[in-house]
Amino acid sequence: METILVLDFGGQYNQLIARRVRECNVYCEVKPYTISLAEIKALAPKGIIFTGGPNSVYEDDSPRYEAGIFELGIPILGICYGSQLMAYSLGGEVSTAPVSEYGHTQMTVTKADPLFTEVATETIVWMSHTDYIAKVPAGFAVTAETATCPVAAMSYEEKGFYATQFHPEVMHTTEGMKMLSNFVYRICGCAGDWKMSSFVERTIKELQEKIGTGKVLCALSGGVDSSVAAVLLSKAIGKQLTCVFVDHGLLRKNEGDEVEEVFGKNGHYELNFIRVNVRDRYYAKLKGVTEPEEKRKIIGEEFIRVFEEEAKKIGAVDFLVQGTIYPDVIESGLGKSAVIKSHHNVGGLPKVVEFKEIIEPLRMLFKDEVRKAGLELGIPEHLVFRQPFPGPGLGIRIIGEVTEEKVHIVQEADAIYREEIAKAGIDTELGQYFAALTNMRSVGVMGDFRTYDYAIALRAVNTSDFMTADAAKLPWEVLHKVTNRIVNEVKGVNRVLYDCTGKPPGTIEFE
Ligand code: XMP
Numbered sequence: 001m002e003t004i005l006v007l008d009f010g011g012q013y014n015q016l017i018a019r020r021v022r023e024c025n026v027y028c029e030v031k032p033y034t035i036s037l038a039e040i041k042a043l044a045p046k047g048i049i050f051t052g053g054p055n056s057v058y059e060d061d062s063p064r065y066e067a068g069i070f071e072l073g074i075p076i077l078g079i080c081y082g083s084q085l086m087a088y089s090l091g092g093e094v095s096t097a098p099v100s101e102y103g104h105t106q107m108t109v110t111k112a113d114p115l116f117t118e119v120a121t122e123t124i125v126w127m128s129h130t131d132y133i134a135k136v137p138a139g140f141a142v143t144a145e146t147a148t149c150p151v152a153a154m155s156y157e158e159k160g161f162y163a164t165q166f167h168p169e170v171m172h173t174t175e176g177m178k179m180l181s182n183f184v185y186r187i188c189g190c191a192g193d194w195k196m197s198s199f200v201e202r203t204i205k206e207l208q209e210k211i212g213t214g215k216v217l218c219a220l221s222g223g224v225d226s227s228v229a230a231v232l233l234s235k236a237i238g239k240q241l242t243c244v245f246v247d248h249g250l251l252r253k254n255e256g257d258e259v260e261e262v263f264g265k266n267g268h269y270e271l272n273f274i275r276v277n278v279r280d281r282y283y284a285k286l287k288g289v290t291e292p293e294e295k296r297k298i299i300g301e302e303f304i305r306v307f308e309e310e311a312k313k314i315g316a317v318d319f320l321v322q323g324t325i326y327p328d329v330i331e332s333g334l335g336k337s338a339v340i341k342s343h344h345n346v347g348g349l350p351k352v353v354e355f356k357e358i359i360e361p362l363r364m365l366f367k368d369e370v371r372k373a374g375l376e377l378g379i380p381e382h383l384v385f386r387q388p389f390p391g392p393g394l395g396i397r398i399i400g401e402v403t404e405e406k407v408h409i410v411q412e413a414d415a416i417y418r419e420e421i422a423k424a425g426i427d428t429e430l431g432q433y434f435a436a437l438t439n440m441r442s443v444g445v446m447g448d449f450r451t452y453d454y455a456i457a458l459r460a461v462n463t464s465d466f467m468t469a470d471a472a473k474l475p476w477e478v479l480h481k482v483t484n485r486i487v488n489e490v491k492g493v494n495r496v497l498y499d500c501t502g503k504p505p506g507t508i509e510f511e
Contacts, residue, residue, distance in 0.1 A: 002190050004028045005045035007035075009063045009081050011052035015330060017079070017169040019366050020177060021049075025192035026184045029364075030330050037068045047075045047160075047188030050082025052167065056096075056131050057081065057088045064089065075160030075187045077115075080129055083163030087154070090137035090161075099148040101127035104172055107152050113143040114186045115155060115162045115179055125152070125166035125173045132165060160187060196372040200232070203361055207236035214318030216359065219307060219349060220245045220273075221391070222259035225323035225362060227383050228374040231269060232361050233321060235377065238270040242317075244310045246303055249279025249407060250393030253415040262380060278306050279404075286395065286402040292511035295402065299392040308352040320355040324363045325370055387432050388466065396511040400439035405492070406454075410437040412490045413456045420482045421460075430472055433460035435486075436510045444494035446487075453494035456486055461508055469503040 004021050006028060008014045014030050021028035029043070040048070048069070055062035067089060070076070078086035084094045105127045109116045125146075133151040136142060140161070144153035155162045162183065168176035184190045216233055220226050220243040233241045243263060247256040256275065263273045285298050311317070362370055374384040390396060397414075398406045414435040421427050436457045444451040458479070463469035483496040499506070 001027050002193060003043060003045045004047045004049060004184055004188065004190070005040065005043055006030045006049045006051060007033050007065065007082075008051050009033050009053035009085065010055070011079070011081065013167060013169050014051045015327060015366075017049055017051060017180075018326075018330075019368070020169045020180050021184060022194055022366065022369065023177070024181045024184050024190075025194045026190045027194040033063050033065055037066060037072075040069065041072070045074060046190050047077065047184060049183075050076065050078040050085055052080030052082060052128075055081060057084045057094050058131075070159075070161070073160075075183070076162070077183050077187075078161075078163040079169070080165060080167060083154070083165055084131055084133060086161060086163045087133040087135075087137055087140075087151075090140075092133055092137035092140070093135035094131055095134045097130060097132040097149065100130040101146065101148055102129075103127065105146050105149075105166070107144050107146050107166065109144045109153075111141055111143045113153070113155050113162075114157065115153065115164075115182050116143065117182050117186060119175045119178055119182075123175050125164075125168075125176075126170045127152075127166050129165060133163070162187065196369065196376045199365075199369075200373055200376045203232055204236045207233060207359070207361060210359070211237050211240065211319060214240065214356075215314075215316075216241045216319045216321060217311060217314065217317040217353065217355065218243045218321035220259070220263060221389075222251075222255060222383070222386075223323075223389060224367075224374060224384055224386055225325055225370055226321075227262075227379055228370050228377065229321050229323045229361050230263065230271065231374070231377045231379055233359075234269040234271040239272060242272040242274065242314055244307060245273065245275045246306050247275055247277050247279065248282045248299065248303065248306075248393065248395075249277075249404075250282065250299070250395045250402070252389070252394070252418075253411040258382075262383060268378070274310060276306055276310055278302075281306075282395075283402070283404050283407075288401060290400045292396065295395050295511065296392050299395050303391070304349065304352055307349060311353045316354050318356045319359045320349060320353055320357075322349075322358055322360050324360040326362075326364055326366050329363050385428070387430075387434075390509055396509050397434060397436040398439075399437065399510055406437055409454065409490055409492050410435060410456070413437070413486045413493060416485045416489060417458055417482050420478055420485070424475065424478045426474070426478070429462075431461050431463035431466070431469060432508055433458075433472070435459075438497070442495055446494065451494045453492050455495040455497055456490070456493050457497045457499050457510070458482065459499045459508070459510075461503070463503075463508070466508065467503075469508055471500045471502055474498070 006018050018028040018030050088094045107125045109121050136154045139156045140154045142151050143155050146152045153164045168179040218230050220230050230243050371384050417435045438455045438457050440455045460472040461469035462472050
């Protein structure tokens with residue numbers, strides 16, 4: 001398959017570049033700049049993109065790449081730091097710009113160039129730099145400029161080297177997609193063979209070859225990643241697959257039944273489905289526990305224990321499925337990891353299950369591609385477009401001690417909230433939204449009686465990466481309606497609050 005290689009120099013948009021290239025139907029991989037020339041040759045990419053990065057190329061310890069990369073005969077596009085690295089490595093000059101540029105900038109294309117085919121002469125680009133190319137290397141021509149940046153873009157057409165000081169991958173560069181598409185199609189000569197239909201077909205075949213007559217075990221959560229992984233395997237090997245779904249009593253209203261409806265005995269797929277109902281066991285373990293990290297730990301450990309018990313009943317399996325997706329692969333490869341909360345996912349399973357090998361059928365897909373694959377596989381839309389739901393479930397949306405009564409309250413309130421958001425037609429605009437139960441009780445009046453009940457907190461955020469988020473500006477009418485309904489319909493609640501905090505300083509979940 002034709003591949004574009006993104007060589008990462010520490011830029012914050014490394015994943016975005018890869019996603020944009022894949023949106024052009026060209027497969028793309030991100031690798032750290034430390035990979036060897038031999039590895040690059042083995043990948044045989046049709047083109048290479050250097051990302052941006054926080055360094056100054058003229059400093060001694062800044063990331064570089066050996067000169068051999070320019071001798072491979074492979075087209076290269078340098079972006080921001082990547083453009084400066086190209087200039088510096090090939091004998092140009094890079095220095096601190098007299099004026100730093102940040103944000104939307106008007107750019108003028110000054111020379112016809114394959115990268116700018118069908119791009120307007122005057123166009124808006126996204127700049128973010130303090131260094132700039134002061135002198136282009138021999139053989140290069142300046143192809144675009146801005147009021148303060150004399151080399152907004154340069155190229156050496158015969159060699160296939162292109163460089164942009166701005167970021168074509170961000171949406172603020174209005175014609176950025178056109179430029180990336182020009183690079184992969186016109187300059188690298190790609191044909192565009194990365195399509196979800198062929199991915200699904202190919203993966204099913206590969207899974208069949210790999211698994212043969214082996215037995216496969218999958219922890220199914222009902223989330224989009226594990227659902228798509230399970231269906232891919234079901235299509236490949238049918239009843240050789242067993243899915244274990246742990247219902248810990250901390251799921252949203254009706255969610256356990258919905259998952260069973262799709263994957264269970266009367267569902268759509270050929271596989272063995274085991275639903276383990278362990279709610280009482282969880283409530284007992286969580287009794288009296290209030291500290292968030294302790295709750296997370298108990299929920300995660302109990303999950304592993306339940307899974308281990310089920311795995312023992314099934315007996316030795318050959319393969320264990322994990323729903324790892326490409327952002328996890330990139331991030332672990334680059335040595336980054338989040339440490340704010342101890343996340344609970346199936347990463348802990350290998351230690352407790354006897355198996356020969358892990359299968360990760362989604363490890364090369366971005367989230368939106370997992371969704372496309374899900375649709376391709378005929379998975380119901382309500383599962384494919386489900387918003388993220390944390391492994392510890394409602395356990396971390398109930399502040400303080402978790403009890404069956406509180407789970408019921410938050411389930412009912414959340415169901416009303418989701419129903420009204422969907423009715424208002426704004427569900428697809430929001431990154432994530434849910435109700436949480438504060439541990440606060442306050443005085444109210446209902447009819448002629450004093451009440452002393454809980455407050456529900458509503459949260460809705462806009463986010464693209466879940467690393468940062470803004471509180472969504474929900475229409476007042478929607479908030480008003482949801483508040484009325486929750487207070488009237490959910491026993492034990494007399495107050496509804498809206499969380500206006502962004503991330504940072506808040507996190508998306510409450511605990
Ligand atoms: P926070 O609360 O850290 O959440 O801002 C960011 C995103 O991660 C989800 N989240 C989790 N997902 N296991 C998961 O699989 C977890 O333990 C967990 N905790 C938070 C959260 O829902 C949001 O989408």
